[in-house]
Amino acid sequence: MAAENxxxxxxxxxxxxxxxxxxxxTGALNQKGARVITKAEGVYLWDSEGQKMLDxxxxxxxxxxxxxxxxxxxxxxxxMKTLPFYNTFFxxxxxxxxxxxxxxxxxxxxxxxxxxxxxxxSEAIDTIIRMVRTYWVTQGKPYKNTLIGRENGYHGSTLGxxxxxxxxxxxxxxxxMVGGIEHIRQPYWYGEGGDMTEEAFGLxxxxxxxxxxxxVGPDNVAAFIGEPIQGAGGVIVPPANYWAEIQKxxxxxxxxxxxxxxxxxxxxxGSWFGSQTLGIxxxxxxxxxGLSSGYLPISAVAVGDRVADALETMGEDFNHGFTYSGHPAxxxxxxxxxxxxxxxxxxxxxxxxIGPYLQKKLRETLQDHPxxxxxxxxxxxxxxxxxxxxxxxxxxxxxIDVGYICREHCFNNGLIIRAxxxxxxxxxxxxxxxxxxxxxxxxxxYCLDLTLESINQL
Numbered sequence: 189m190a191a192e193n194x195x196x197x198x199x200x201x202x203x204x205x206x207x208x209x210x211x212x213x214t215g216a217l218n219q220k221g222a223r224v225i226t227k228a229e230g231v232y233l234w235d236s237e238g239q240k241m242l243d244x245x246x247x248x249x250x251x252x253x254x255x256x257x258x259x260x261x262x263x264x265x266x267x268m269k270t271l272p273f274y275n276t277f278f279x280x281x282x283x284x285x286x287x288x289x290x291x292x293x294x295x296x297x298x299x300x301x302x303x304x305x306x307x308x309x310s311e312a313i314d315t316i317i318r319m320v321r322t323y324w325v326t327q328g329k330p331y332k333n334t335l336i337g338r339e340n341g342y343h344g345s346t347l348g349x350x351x352x353x354x355x356x357x358x359x360x361x362x363x364x365m366v367g368g369i370e371h372i373r374q375p376y377w378y379g380e381g382g383d384m385t386e387e388a389f390g391l392x393x394x395x396x397x398x399x400x401x402x403x404v405g406p407d408n409v410a411a412f413i414g415e416p417i418q419g420a421g422g423v424i425v426p427p428a429n430y431w432a433e434i435q436k437x438x439x440x441x442x443x444x445x446x447x448x449x450x451x452x453x454x455x456x457x458g459s460w461f462g463s464q465t466l467g468i469x470x471x472x473x474x475x476x477x478g479l480s481s482g483y484l485p486i487s488a489v490a491v492g493d494r495v496a497d498a499l500e501t502m503g504e505d506f507n508h509g510f511t512y513s514g515h516p517a518x519x520x521x522x523x524x525x526x527x528x529x530x531x532x533x534x535x536x537x538x539x540x541x542i543g544p545y546l547q548k549k550l551r552e553t554l555q556d557h558p559x560x561x562x563x564x565x566x567x568x569x570x571x572x573x574x575x576x577x578x579x580x581x582x583x584x585x586x587x588i589d590v591g592y593i594c595r596e597h598c599f600n601n602g603l604i605i606r607a608x609x610x611x612x613x614x615x616x617x618x619x620x621x622x623x624x625x626x627x628x629x630x631x632x633x634y635c636l637d638l639t640l641e642s643i644n645q646l
Contacts, residue, residue, distance in 0.1 A: 196236040199224045199430035210345070215472045218422050223599070228255035231617045231624050233604070244598075244605040244614040244628050249419060249451045250482035253528060256621040257355035260483045260615035262408055262424070263524035267517045276305070276514045289345060292479075292488060295460040295526070298469050305514035308475035312487040313413075316472055317348050317366070319495065320411045326498040333368050334404050336397065336412045338375045342420035343413065343448055343474075352413060359610035370404060372396040374418065375426035378562045378581075390427025397435045411438075411471075416462030419451035420609035423571025425564045431468050444471040444495070450487070451569070454478030455618050456527060459565035460581075465566060471495060479522050481541025486518035534618050543567035546625050553629040557636050559590075568620070571613040573640075583610060583644075593642050597610030597635040605632065 199220035208214060224236035233241045241518040253260070274282055276356055278562060289303040293336040303361075304319070306312050317335065323333040337343065339354040350358045351366035354374070359365055373380070373396050377498070401409050412434065418424035439447045452462025456478060457466040463473065471494060476487035499506050512518070517572060529535065547565050554560045554572065561575035574590045576582045584590045591607030598605050605614045618629060 191222045196224055196524045197221070197550040199236060202260060206447065215274065230254050230256065230619050233343075239602065239603050241599070242624065242628055242631065244603055244616050244632075246615050247280075247482045248477070249456075249615045250477035252454055252456070252478040252618045253322045253481040253534070253605045254617040255527060255534045257481070257483075258527065259528050260521050260524050264484060264517050265552050265575070266436045267520035269447075271516050273512075273516060274512075275427075275511060277509065280516075282516050282519075284516045284519035284523060289527075291523055291526045292475075292490060296473060296490045297461060297464050298495040300470070300473060301493060302496040304489040304491060305519070306487045306489070306510055307485045307512050307515075307518075308344070308487050309448075309474060310346040311446065311510060312347040312450070312474035312476060312489050313343045313352060314346055314348040314414070315489050315508060316411075316630055317352065317444055319472070319489065319491070319499070319506070320446070322443070322502075323495045323498050324410050325594060326502045328408070331382060331408055332410050334370060334409050336370045336372060336400055336404075336409060338414055339371050340376070340421040340424070341371075341414060342449075343415075344450075357639060362599045368511060370400055372400050374421065374424060375430045376418075376424045378426055378564070386427045387429055388429040393426070394430055394433030397434060398441075400439050401443065403436070406441040406443075407443065409443050410447050413446040413448060415448045415450075416466045417566060417569060418455065418466060419569070419613070420567060422573075422608040423564055423569055423613045424464075425566060431466050435469060446470055446472045446474070448474045450474055450476045451615070452524075455535045455538050456567055456569050456615065458535065458543045460535055478524070481520060483525070484515070484518040484521045485512075486515065486522050506592050513517065529618075532619075538618055540624070545622055545626075546620075548571065549625055549629045550632075553633050554636070557633065559636050559640055568618055569613075569615045571608070571611050574612065576609045588643065588646065589637065590643065594639040597638040597642070598631070601631060601635055601638070603628065603635060627629060 196372050204218035225233055226236050227234050233243050271282060287541055292303050293301045304315055306315055321333045337352045337354050341354045343349045343353040351369050354371040373393055375393040377389045397412060447463045449461050453475040457465040463470055471492045472549050473490040480486050495600055537558050546568055550563055550570055559574050561573040561578040563572045576584045591610050594612055595607040607610055
């Protein structure tokens with residue numbers, strides 16, 4: 189790594205001169221200099237200074253099978269040799285995409301038997317917006333076109349995805365947002381439940397959907413969408429009764445139910461999809477990230493028979509798609525990824541072994557820490573709130589960015605976890621071992637201790 193060390197500043201300067209990063213204060217980053225990642229293996233990353241880091245975020249919630257999997261590398265290489273690209277327009281297909289569609293349909297819940305491909309979670313969400321509205325047109329109800337999402341929900345950063353998501357900071361940029369979208373409260377009991385029991389709060393949050401449907405008019409509402417567990421919003425696990433009530437309301441008013449599985453899909457929660465873990469029966473599912481373990485960009489929408497049959501028989505084109513929808517190399521890697529997950533029994537490993545171990549170890553290691561207010565999580569996704577006073581649930585004042593302070597200590601001490609406001613979140617690769625979970629938890633505790641010291645010095 190010594191030779192690489194001499195290049196760090198040059199690489200940072202090159203990056204600062206030409207590269208605009210996503211979700212970044214460009215001026216601040218260019219002054220600081222971006223961290224240059226040079227290699228990865230298993231659950232670890234190395235930067236250009238030779239620092240080894242445990243990747244507690246699996247890249248960006250996506251490298252489920254870990255780095256350096258030769259099976260996935262070979263799948264891309266072999267496909268590139270035979271058919272590096274052809275589109276799925278012009279009434280054509282190819283074997284990787286046809287096989288992948290079947291493989292996805294085999295693991296999705298219910299009757300989600302048809303698959304539409306895109307390239308990112310954001311594109312999958314934009315696809316769903318158009319697909320849902322087109323469906324209701326085929327049913328003779330073009331006015332049934334309002335979609336309802338949740339405050340603090342995340343559905344990507346395209347104009348459609350940002351509009352459907354409920355993050356106010358994103359809504360401030362790129363106005364006006366896409367119309368015909370409403371938002372209701374998120375089911376964050378610890379942060380917003382007050383004196384209510386968790387069950388009562390779950391019912392209240394579900395009732396908020398019914399209230400908004402009645403306000404907008406049932407004949408005008410096309411669909412409700414939510415992440416089974418909110419990811420980028422801070423790993424918000426809803427009360428146990430929440431999704432059952434949401435389903436009853438959607439059925440009562442004949443509204444399509446959509447789950448965004450971009451983060452929760454492909455084993456993260458101990459099932460192939462978070463919908464299965466939480467007992468949800470969606471009409472459509474968006475997926476990306478873990479579909480290919482992040483090795484190549486690909487996303488998909490799994491479509492239930494009700495919607496798919498209507499699109500199939502509407503007698504005209506569904507005028508939507510992308511040049512790289514079902515890209516053969518990306519499809520080949522995703523297919524190999526699903527086959528590898530099955531071969532190594534990864535979903536069962538998360539459900540019965542490493543998922544419970546992580547959740548138990550986190551609580552044993554962190555629950556008594558003075559900064560940690562609560563720990564939420566299922567399988568290999570977890571989050572915890574950083575509180576000024578955990579007894580009274582007093583939060584830190586706005587001038588103390590406790591999440592950023594903690595994140596920086598983590599990065600500087602060989603651990604990558606993410607700050608979402610005052611919540612810290614993690615989603616390690618699904619192949620993580622017990623020893624690596626121990627390392628993750630001990631490093632997190634150490635960095636929390638450093639965070640507390642930093643705050644006390646302010």
